[in-house]
Amino acid sequence: MPMPLHRRALLAAPLLLSPLARAGAAEAFPERAISVVSGYAPGGVTDITSRAVAERMGQALSVPMVVENRAGAATAVANTAVAQARPDGYTLLMGTSTLAINPALQPSLTPKEPMRELAPIGMVFRTAFVLHVHPSVPAKTTAELIAWCRSNPGKLNFGSSGTGAVNHLALALFAQRAGIEVTHIPYKGGAPALLDLRAGRIGAMFQAVLEALPSLREGGTRGLAISSAERSALLPELPPVAEAVPGFDVVFWQGLFAPAGTPEPVLARLGGALTTATGDAALRARMAEHGVVITTGDAAALRQTLAAETTLWGELIRTANIRPD
Template identity: 80%
Template sequence: MIIRRRALLAAPALLPAAARAQAPEAFPARAITVMSGYAPGGVTDITSRAVAERMGRELGVPMVVENRAGAATSVAGTAVAGSRPDGYTLLMGTSTLAINPGLQPSLTPKEPLRELAPIGMVFRTAFVLHVHPALPVRSTAELVAWCRANPGRLNFGSSGTGAVNHLAQALFAQRAGIEVTHVPYRGGAPALLDLRAGRIQAMFQAVLEALPSLRDGGTRGLAISSADRSGLLPDLPPVADALPGFDVVFWQGLFAPAGTPAPVLARLEAALAAATQDGDVRARMAESGVTITTGDAAALRRTLEAETAMWGALIRDAGIRPD
C-alpha cells in the first residue's frame, strides 16, 4: 500500500481537482513529454533538456524531451496542439510561433494563441550585428550612413528566409530607411564562412556562433540586437542606440495544449519558475550565450501577441515569401 500511495502522490498536482477525485488510488506517475521542433544538440535543445530536468525534479516525475524537427517547427507544434490537454504533453515553442502565421499561413497550428496555452518564458538570446573587416564602418550609425550612400550594394546574409536573423535584417533596413540585398543560406555556418570571405558584408548572428570569428578578427562586431547589452559581448552597444525601439531576440517558452485545466497550468508554471530561477541552470546556460528568463504565462502571451503582430506586419510590408 505504501508503494501505491507514493505512485499516486508523485503526480497529483498535474490533475484537475475533479479528475483527482475520480482517479483510482494507484494512479501511476507518468513521464511528461516535452516536444521540441529542433534537432538535438543546438542551443534550444540543450536549454530544453536543462530546464525539463529541473522541472521534473520539482514535479517529482520524469520530463522527457522529444525532438520532432521539421516544417519550421510546426511538426512539434501541431503534435502538441492536437494532444490531450492533461499536462503530460508540452511544447518548447520559440519565435517561429509568431513568424509562421504571417510567413507560412498554411502551417499548423494556424493560430498558436488560440490552440496553445502559455506556461512561461524560458530564454531570450540576442544576435550580434557583425560585418566583414574590409567594410569601412565601426558603428551602427556608420553602417546606416554607408548603406544610404550605397543603396543595394550591401549583401546582408541570413541563415534562411524567414529566420529570426533574416527578419532582424529586414526590420533593421525598414527602420533605418536603407536598401540592402538579402542573401539567404541554409543555416548560419555557411553564411558565416561567406561573411569571413567577404562574399557577403554583414549579418545578424547568434552571439555564441559569432564569438570565435569576432575574437580572431575574422569579422567586426558593431552592435547587439536586443535592447540590453550581452553578457558575452558587454562592449557592444544595442542597435537601439542608433535606431530607438529596436529589440529583436530569439525566444523560447513552454506551452501546453489549449484547454489544459487551470490548476495543471498553475502547477507547471510554478515548476518552470523554479527551474528558470535555479542558479546552476542559469549559469550553465549563460556559458552557451543564453539568458534564462523568468517570465510567467502572461508575459509569454504578451510576447507572442506582440511579435505575431510585429512580424506579420513586416512580412506583409516587405513582401517576404518563403523559399
C-alpha cells in the first residue's frame, strides 16, 4: 500500500530540518570550554606555545581553551584521541611534524591516515634547528663540513635526539642531498646529545635553537648554519643550510587540527580565532624569545604542509631504511 502523503512528509521533516539544526549549532559555537590536546609533556617549548596560543584563542572566542597533555607513543596517543573524538569543534589537536613522520616510520600507530582522519584549521609555528659542531671539527661553514665529510666518509659522529626525530631526519636529508656519509648516534633527547657534543664524543648535530644557544654563546660548540630557509632572529649571523645545499628547509612545525567531519562553519570560526592569536604582536614577540616563529597560515597552508612532508619524510624513511629503535 502506498504511504500516505502526510506521513511521508512527517518522516522527511527531520531530514530537512537536520542541516538547519546543524547550521544553527555552528552559529552558536562555542558555548562551552574547548579542549586542546597536546602529545607532549608540560614545560617544553611545544607546550608553552600551545598554552599561549590557546589562551589567546580563548579570548577571541570568549570561552576557555584548556590544554590537555597526553604524551606517549610518538604523539600517537594524543593524535588518536582527537581523530576519534566527536567532530563538534570542542576537542582539538595541536598536531606537529610527527603526523607526517609516523605513517612511514611506525605504520602501526594511529591515526594511520592523518590527511583523511583530521581536519586542518591552521598553522601555529615553525622552529628551526642549528647545525653546530665540536670545535675540533675542521669546518667553519657548511660547505667546509661537506668537503671534510666527503674526504673522510663515515668518520663524523652525528648525534640526534632519537631515531625518527625531526633533527635525525634533518641529518639524513642533509647527508643524502650533500652526498656524504656520516655515522648517526641517536640519544634519548637533545640534552644528553648536547653533553656529548660539548665533550667531543660526537662531532655534530642539528639541535633546537634554545637548546644550542648557551653552548654557542660560551664557545662550547661552533654554529655553522640554520636548518630553515630563512635566518633565525636569535642567530642572525648563521646562514641557512640551503646556501650550501639548495632547497634544504627543515623545521619542526605545529598546527591546529579538528576531527574529520567537523562542520565547516565551526572550522571557520576556529580558524578566525587562530588567525587572531597568531597575528598578535605581543604573542609573536614572546614566542620569538623561545626560538619559535609564530606562523599565520590557514587550513589550506596546513594541509599543504602536512601533505608535502608526508611525501618528503616517507620517501626518505624508505630510501634510507630508517627504523625506530
